[in-house]
Amino acid sequence: MKVSFILNGEPVTVDVKPNEILLDTLRLKLNIKSVKRGCERAECGACTVLVDGRPTYSCNLLTVQVEGREVTTLEGLRDDPIVKELTSKFVERGAVQCGFCTPGFIITAYALLKSGKELTPENVKKMLEGNICRCTGYKKIIEAVTAAAEALKK
Amino acid sequence: MALTEDPYTLISKWLHAREFLVVGKGIARADALDKALGTAKFVEDYFQEGMLFVKQVLSTEPHAKILRIRDEEALKIPKVVKVFTAKDIPGENQVGYALPDQPLIAEGKVRYHGELVALVAAEDIDAALRAAELVKVDYDPLPYVLNPLEALERKDVLVHEEVGSNIAFRTKVRKGNVEEGFSEADVIVENEYRTHHQDHVYLETEGALAIPGLDGRLTVVTAAQYPHLAQSIIARVLGVPASNIKVVVPFMGGGFGGKDDEGPLTAAKAALVAHLTGRPAFILYTREESLRMHPKREATIIKYKSGATKDGKLTAIDVKIIHDTGAYANRGPFILWRATVHASGPYEVPHARVEGYCVYTNKVYQGSFRGFGNPSVQFAAEMQMNELARKLGMDPVEFRLKNMLRPGSRTITNQLLEESVGIAEAVEKLAEKVNWAKRRAECESFKGRYRRGIGIGVAWHGISTSRGVPDWSNAYVKIDKDGSVSMFTGIVEMGQGSPNSSHRQIVAEILGAPLEKVKVVFGTSDAPDAGATHASRGTSIGAIGVLVAAARVRERLNKLAAELLGCKPEDVEIKGGVVRAKGTDKELSWDELIKQAYARGVDLSATGYFFLPKGKFNDELGQGQAYPAFSYVAMIAEVEVDTWTGKVRVLRIWPALAAGRIINPQQVEGQIEGAAVQGMGYVLMEQFVFDDKGRILNADMTDYIVPTTLDIPEIEKPVYVEDLFKYGPFGAKGVGEMALIPAPAAIAGAVSHALGKPITKLPLTPEAVYFELRKGGST
Ligand code: FES
Numbered sequence: 036m037k038v039s040f041i042l043n044g045e046p047v048t049v050d051v052k053p054n055e056i057l058l059d060t061l062r063l064k065l066n067i068k069s070v071k072r073g074c075e076r077a078e079c080g081a082c083t084v085l086v087d088g089r090p091t092y093s094c095n096l097l098t099v100q101v102e103g104r105e106v107t108t109l110e111g112l113r114d115d116p117i118v119k120e121l122t123s124k125f126v127e128r129g130a131v132q133c134g135f136c137t138p139g140f141i142i143t144a145y146a147l148l149k150s151g152k153e154l155t156p157e158n159v160k161k162m163l164e165g166n167i168c169r170c171t172g173y174k175k176i177i178e179a180v181t182a183a184a185e186a187l188k189k
Numbered sequence: 190m191a192l193t194e195d196p197y198t199l200i201s202k203w204l205h206a207r208e209f210l211v212v213g214k215g216i217a218r219a220d221a222l223d224k225a226l227g228t229a230k231f232v233e234d235y236f237q238e239g240m241l242f243v244k245q246v247l248s249t250e251p252h253a254k255i256l257r258i259r260d261e262e263a264l265k266i267p268k269v270v271k272v273f274t275a276k277d278i279p280g281e282n283q284v285g286y287a288l289p290d291q292p293l294i295a296e297g298k299v300r301y302h303g304e305l306v307a308l309v310a311a312e313d314i315d316a317a318l319r320a321a322e323l324v325k326v327d328y329d330p331l332p333y334v335l336n337p338l339e340a341l342e343r344k345d346v347l348v349h350e351e352v353g354s355n356i357a358f359r360t361k362v363r364k365g366n367v368e369e370g371f372s373e374a375d376v377i378v379e380n381e382y383r384t385h386h387q388d389h390v391y392l393e394t395e396g397a398l399a400i401p402g403l404d405g406r407l408t409v410v411t412a413a414q415y416p417h418l419a420q421s422i423i424a425r426v427l428g429v430p431a432s433n434i435k436v437v438v439p440f441m442g443g444g445f446g447g448k449d450d451e452g453p454l455t456a457a458k459a460a461l462v463a464h465l466t467g468r469p470a471f472i473l474y475t476r477e478e479s480l481r482m483h484p485k486r487e488a489t490i491i492k493y494k495s496g497a498t499k500d501g502k503l504t505a506i507d508v509k510i511i512h513d514t515g516a517y518a519n520r521g522p523f524i525l526w527r528a529t530v531h532a533s534g535p536y537e538v539p540h541a542r543v544e545g546y547c548v549y550t551n552k553v554y555q556g557s558f559r560g561f562g563n564p565s566v567q568f569a570a571e572m573q574m575n576e577l578a579r580k581l582g583m584d585p586v587e588f589r590l591k592n593m594l595r596p597g598s599r600t601i602t603n604q605l606l607e608e609s610v611g612i613a614e615a616v617e618k619l620a621e622k623v624n625w626a627k628r629r630a631e632c633e634s635f636k637g638r639y640r641r642g643i644g645i646g647v648a649w650h651g652i653s654t655s656r657g658v659p660d661w662s663n664a665y666v667k668i669d670k671d672g673s674v675s676m677f678t679g680i681v682e683m684g685q686g687s688p689n690s691s692h693r694q695i696v697a698e699i700l701g702a703p704l705e706k707v708k709v710v711f712g713t714s715d716a717p718d719a720g721a722t723h724a725s726r727g728t729s730i731g732a733i734g735v736l737v738a739a740a741r742v743r744e745r746l747n748k749l750a751a752e753l754l755g756c757k758p759e760d761v762e763i764k765g766g767v768v769r770a771k772g773t774d775k776e777l778s779w780d781e782l783i784k785q786a787y788a789r790g791v792d793l794s795a796t797g798y799f800f801l802p803k804g805k806f807n808d809e810l811g812q813g814q815a816y817p818a819f820s821y822v823a824m825i826a827e828v829e830v831d832t833w834t835g836k837v838r839v840l841r842i843w844p845a846l847a848a849g850r851i852i853n854p855q856q857v858e859g860q861i862e863g864a865a866v867q868g869m870g871y872v873l874m875e876q877f878v879f880d881d882k883g884r885i886l887n888a889d890m891t892d893y894i895v896p897t898t899l900d901i902p903e904i905e906k907p908v909y910v911e912d913l914f915k916y917g918p919f920g921a922k923g924v925g926e927m928a929l930i931p932a933p934a935a936i937a938g939a940v941s942h943a944l945g946k947p948i949t950k951l952p953l954t955p956e957a958v959y960f961e962l963r964k965g966g967s968t
């Protein structure tokens with residue numbers, strides 16, 4: 036069946052199976068590779084995308100459910116100032132090891148920073164709780180997000 | 190004048206360098222931005238629809254004869270190409286690393302619930318999934334054994350009949366006379382410890398893509414920690430020469446040892462289908478398959494007796510280590526050796542007896558995982574140290590320091606440690622930083638529902654392979670005409686960062702080339718074999734070859750520059766792209782120097798083979814040189830225990846490391862923090878639940894729980910003691926595994942302190958702690 040939605044600002048129409056998850060449509064049909072497959076069970080956050088601006092696990096959504104909606108991935112945000120700040124802080128602070136979780140963290144953190152909420156280490160931790168990283172122990176990720184928020188305030 | 194090519198001379202020359210351009214600095218790694226943007230490529234990113242998709246059929250019995258595999262129904266599904274079983278393997282169906290006991294695809298019988306029985310290849314993922322469900326296997330169930338203590342006794346149920354018992358392997362250490370040692374002891378502590386399986390849960394599951402004919406060979410893109418090992422396993426399974434196989438390991442989404450074991454097997458599965466069909470074939474494990482199939486951290490039973498005199502000197506240890514290796518030995522014998530020779534902890538003990546047993550059971554098999562047999566035995570050794578200190582009325586840190594290894598000490602294998610033993614200094618500094626005695630007393634003042642405790646774990650970890658097993662390093666460095674530098678290594682990039690941080694820094698340091706001109710090509714079997722990326726050796730051993738190759742080229746550049754600048758070769762300075770005669774203003778640019786080298790016939794390419802010198806080791810007595818050097822680590826943890834619910838929170842962790850030169854402090858911190866949290870997960874929450882057929886019931890990330898941002902403690906800056914290792918690159922020793930090894934001891938020690946009870950069993954889940962608290966009367 037055909038599904039139409041907005042992907043990174045551009046309208047797309049794809050032919051999908053009724054049981055196809057958005058993660059597969061993005062990776063296999065739309066060449067969106069920043070979205071990673073970690074568990075396919077809504078547990079790890081590696082597949083996080085924005086649906087209408089909200090961080091969402093793309094493995095936990097059928098593609099037919101995004102009909103008419105706006106889906107954003109890192110591919111569409113590379114020139115965004117918030118994402119630029121986040122990626123540069125992740126690099127500078129050593130928050131990237133294997134990097135498999137990183138795009139998911141950046142997307143989630145982007146939504147947090149975009150929301151304009153007051154940032155404390157506690158709510159950064161809360162916000163990132165749905166993203167698993169098995170390499171870094173999270174410390175440098177939390178530092179990078181907090182540092183990016185600081186830098187953007189200026 | 191002849192140029193120095195000798196690796197020993199070059200290693201020593203750079204070991205003694207005093208000033209550094211980039212070594213020792215927290216330089217950002219070369220791959221970080223691509224990864225953050227999601228453009229760095231992992232195995233699955235190379236898959237395209239139209240390639241064959243491979244799905245696995247797994248055993249549903251713990252131990253059974255395979256009578257028949259019926260694929261008629263599966264083959265009726267449109268787009269299904271073929272079902273492959275053991276009989277389709279053209280080469281050897283033998284993939285055991287330490288012992289020849291393991292098939293790639295089960296043959297004749299299955300030995301655990303979850304073992305690979307058949308592979309299904311289809312044009313389409315859904316078709317492969319449906320077909321895999323329709324492959325019917327007729328089993329004749331056999332009696333099975335799940336408990337290693339029972340397996341040791343039983344002769345009627347044998348996981349491997351040909352062995353004649355369920356003991357896969359035994360190890361021994363015999364030093365002095367333990368009976369005499371215990372007779373000199375004033376206090377003796379005897380306990381039995383139990384530790385459990387742990388899964389790596391690398392965020393990227395196992396995958397491989399095999400493409401026939403690419404680059405003139407069968408090229409396999411896979412996530413394996415040792416491309417050359419994957420190459421040789423594939424060649425063996427297919428029955429072709431290794432030179433017909435190329436293995437490329439792109440960025441890997443975590444390994445932690447798991448992809449050292451499972452990686453080559455994953456690659457072989459894709460390669461088999463590609464080889465037999467002549468088409469590109471792709472396999473990707475689901476998380477459930479990954480959790481059910483790949484080898485786990487060993488589950489252990491450790492019986493430990495130790496004695497000390499009243500002035501706090503250890504006199505003897507007597508240790509029996511039982512590893513539940515599951516269905517296959519895999520690397521179990523190596524894991525057991527490592528546990529056996531490290532059984533004392535980093536202490537001097539005059540009399541030691543250690544017995545190790547690697548025992549088969551009908552469960553998922555054990556394998557490599559950060560720490561490799563050492564976290565469990567260091568946990569037991571350190572809990573013993575706590576109990577001895579308590580009985581002696583001594584402070585646990587003070588007691589440890591009285592027995593700690595120092596330069597001049599002998600280990601339990603009677604290895605003389607001449608140098609590079611910085612642990613005592615690290616522990617002293619750490620205790621001071623933490624204000625140990627005061628903090629410990631403060632913890633004891635918490636009396637209500639929430640109790641506090643503080644614990645210390647001190648550990649050691651041999652660098653390189655155990656005993657006399659050969660180990661080497663190599664790399665290839667070349668400079669192109671435009672002045673750009675490439676370095677090729679078989680070391681992989683699985684997150685640890687050695688190629689993209691320390692290797693790159695070492696090349697830039699030695700050549701004096703600008704960092705941005707240095708490009709690292711990693712993880713390819715086309716690079717010289719540098720050994721595996723495991724055992725914390727990515728930098729400590731892997732970069733020795735890098736150093737030697739770069740240093741050879743540097744000697745030639747010095748000679749050329751000396752001629753061009755009219756100075757002595759030893760007076761040539763190359764820094765950040767400028768070549769200068771020391772103390773003069775005569776200079777030329779890097780690019781000009783390289784141009785001249787091409788014009789004047791100077792070879793700007795070199796390899797850096799180095800064979801690590803090793804001493805003798807007697808396997809019968811477990812005596813001799815166990816490792817060329819050891820890395821050391823200490824960790825102090827403070828915890829809070831909720832006595833109502835049994836929940837433990839780790840509040841703070843203070844690490845200390847004596848691992849030689851710290852080449853990149855930021856990356857080392859990252860390794861320490863990641864390992865500490867992985868170790869905390871192991872102690873507090875990670876656990877498999879097996880049913881009565883040995884099936885894993887929680888093979889998903891919903892019920893196998895790993896730490897999230899909400900679970901983590903504060904992790905303080907590490908204390909470093911740079912106790913240089915003479916063959917290490919710039920004196921570096923291993924780092925990657927280190928902080929996980931003392932974590933069980935430190936955290937369990939803190940819980941024990943909070944509860945006022947010894948801890949002998951992991952994990953410390955809320956229910957375990959809750960019942961522990963209520964054992965033998967209420968609290
Ligand atoms: S892959 Fe979607 S949450 Fe893990």
Ligand code: FES
Binds near residue numbers: 130132133135167443
């Ligand atoms: S960096 Fe590897 S999972 Fe986060």
